[in-house]
Amino acid sequence: MSHPLSTDVLIVGGGIAGLWLNARLRRQGFATLLVENATLGGGQSLASQGIIHGGAKYALHGALSGASEAIADMPRRWRDALGGDGELNLSGVRLLSDAHYLWSPGTLAGNLTSFFASKAVRSRVDPVKGADLPAALQHPKFKGKVYRLDELVLDVPSLIARLVELAGDSLLAAERLEPLHEQGELVGLRIDGRAVQAQRIVLSAGAGNAALLSELGLSQPAMQRRPLHMVLVKGPGLKPLYAHCLGGGPKPRVTVTSHPAADGQWVWYLGGDLAEAAGVARDAAAQIRAAQQELADLLPWIDLSTAQWATLRVDRAEPAQSGLVRPDNAFLSEQQRLLVGWPTKLALAPDFADRVLAALARDGVQPGSHPTPLDGPRPALGQPVWETLLP
Numbered sequence: 561m562s563h564p565l566s567t568d569v570l571i572v573g574g575g576i577a578g579l580w581l582n583a584r585l586r587r588q589g590f591a592t593l594l595v596e597n598a599t600l601g602g603g604q605s606l607a608s609q610g611i612i613h614g615g616a617k618y619a620l621h622g623a624l625s626g627a628s629e630a631i632a633d634m635p636r637r638w639r640d641a642l643g644g645d646g647e648l649n650l651s652g653v654r655l656l657s658d659a660h661y662l663w664s665p666g667t668l669a670g671n672l673t674s675f676f677a678s679k680a681v682r683s684r685v686d687p688v689k690g691a692d693l694p695a696a697l698q699h700p701k702f703k704g705k706v707y708r709l710d711e712l713v714l715d716v717p718s719l720i721a722r723l724v725e726l727a728g729d730s731l732l733a734a735e736r737l738e739p740l741h742e743q744g745e746l747v748g749l750r751i752d753g754r755a756v757q758a759q760r761i762v763l764s765a766g767a768g769n770a771a772l773l774s775e776l777g778l779s780q781p782a783m784q785r786r787p788l789h790m791v792l793v794k795g796p797g798l799k800p801l802y803a804h805c806l807g808g809g810p811k812p813r814v815t816v817t818s819h820p821a822a823d824g825q826w827v828w829y830l831g832g833d834l835a836e837a838a839g840v841a842r843d844a845a846a847q848i849r850a851a852q853q854e855l856a857d858l859l860p861w862i863d864l865s866t867a868q869w870a871t872l873r874v875d876r877a878e879p880a881q882s883g884l885v886r887p888d889n890a891f892l893s894e895q896q897r898l899l900v901g902w903p904t905k906l907a908l909a910p911d912f913a914d915r916v917l918a919a920l921a922r923d924g925v926q927p928g929s930h931p932t933p934l935d936g937p938r939p940a941l942g943q944p945v946w947e948t949l950l951p
Contacts, residue, residue: 584917600724611711638910656817694801732751732937790871795866798825803816890912
């Protein structure tokens with residue numbers, strides 16, 4: 561067997577959380593190794609809508625809790641990084657939209673009163689009309705109200721590609737991971753039979769954390785899965801739209817983001833209440849019919865007669881919460897050298913990295929000397945879901 565190798569921080573999971581953390585650590589001089597058993601971003605990351613939330617949609621049912629203050633600062637932090645002046649240099653990542661919109665159809669007021677009263681709405685929320693409306697809403701039949709939110713939307717595939725660039729030679733494809741113990745303490749992992757020691761091991765594998773914890777003989781922290789049944793539609797008549805459409809309840813009736821397909825057409829990716837409880841209970845055909853009816857009701861001037869449709873089931877992996885509620889912020893659990901966490905949503909990847917870095921600083925973990933990298937295959941980039949489901 562090959563001689564043992566070492567690194568400062570061993571990260572398991574190549575989604576946005578793991579890749580962002582990896583880049584932050586490397587920028588601070590730490591030696592890292594990130595292992596992935598599938599494709600980079602191929603789990604929850606590439607199934608996300610790419611919205612950098614600032615808490616706006618969660619303010620629809622009133623003020624956010626104090627613990628959720630972290631998300632209010634996320635748009636600024638991501639904008640700084642995209643401009644090359646933040647904690648990471650993400651210049652070159654494609655920005656799909658510099659704003660997300662809140663859209664109230666017809667005369668429906670929705671929960672706008674509580675929304676505008678919420679402390680989560682820190683930045684400007686401007687009403688837009690006429691030529692300033694999103695292209696898909698610029699039609700004489702549109703009678704709703706639209707507000708511009710200071711929340712950007714990213715092209716997740718280009719974000720993953722940039723984080724992979726920042727990873728340098730630290731990425732490794734691995735099929736089998738086993739715990740490595742010394743005197744009863746976890747000191748690293750066996751990666752396809754090769755022993756790798758680390759000052760800290762971070763599990764950031766989303767839904768994969770549960771199986772990894774089981775392999776380590778651990779049952780905590782517990783994980784919950786909150787399912788979604790997303791809808792994708794691609795057609796020649798679609799124009800870019802990035803908006804939460806209000807309904808009468810505390811959640812957006814439907815959330816629309818638009819993504820460029822390889823054939824030059826736009827794909828609308830539909831979430832919101834459409835994709836939650838009732839949507840999860842429907843089969844694919846019924847969910848597509850429900851989405852078709854929603855778009856016909858809300859945007860009847862858009863011709864979808866030749867559109868292609870597909871659905872995608874996504875499990876949001878999060879730390880277990882009482883009543884399966886949505887966590888407010890990123891989560892990190894510590895067990896000696898093992899750190900386990902979930903960012904809980906793409907926008908909070910910086911918050912997740914903050915928590916890991918704070919734990920390292922508190923424990924006095926410093927960059928060491930690790931001259932010999934672990935040779936092996938690199939994991940492949942994941943493919944956008946619309947390319948695989950709507951060829």
